[in-house]
Amino acid sequence: MRTMKIGIIGAGMVGGTLAHLLVPLGHEVAVSNSRGPASLEGMVAEIGHGAQAMTVNDAAEWADLVVLAVPWRTPEALPPASSVAGKIVVDAMNPYRAWGGTYDLGDSSSSEETRTRLPGARLVKAFNTIYFRHLATEGNTSLPEAERRAIFVAGDDAEAKAEVAGLIRDLGFAAVDAGTLRDGVKLQPGAPVYNQQLTGAEARKQLAGG
């Protein structure tokens, strides 16, 4: 496993959970939020060596790989496009409106919209279909992949997708390829696989229409 510097934008339920899981795997993690690094001192202390808090911009600049775990509806929460250009960027966001329901994006997927916001990023949609408490507890590296809980990846950059799939497997989940960034609509809220507790084998079957 290649250890990386991982910048997490949004240190709430999903971002905080990923930070707690990735440091024990040997990665260095920088967490960031809207309130600034001082507000994340407790989280960083709890995670221990390998975790630090930064501003959004600094975390994105510092990282090899960036995770977006902020509300999709607030593009101002994203780091500057220049800070993530050429980097693998994991989009864990879902296009929920502030007061319930989701945005109608026509033919587009929410991650394609994210790519428009961050041109040059090597975008991979992942971690968006799994409830954060399940992410914290359901990884199990001792199981064969077909029996592990599925986490999906979608994207147009095969190498970036493979790197993120590797992270997912290292966390003890099955990495299930859902196709292109456009195919990411199959992973959005309301889709059959969204928030379902599927094994890798079940998830592949479900995506294939069975």
Ligand SMILES: NC(=O)c1ccc[n+]([C@@H]2O[C@H](COP(=O)([O-])OP(=O)(O)OC[C@H]3O[C@@H](n4cnc5c(N)ncnc54)[C@H](OP(=O)(O)O)[C@@H]3O)[C@@H](O)[C@H]2O)c1
């Ligand atoms: N909750 C889940 O189980 C789950 C599962 C899969 C995917 N998701 C998706 O993951 C994303 C994050 O969800 P969450 O449940 O983790 O939300 P959350 O607990 O509310 O955390 C959101 C994080 O985003 C930060 N943030 C908000 N506005 C910001 C801004 N303008 N600049 C910088 N940071 C900002 C918040 O920082 P402050 O606290 O400082 O404002 C907070 O750290 C959403 O798109 C959601 O749809 C959630």
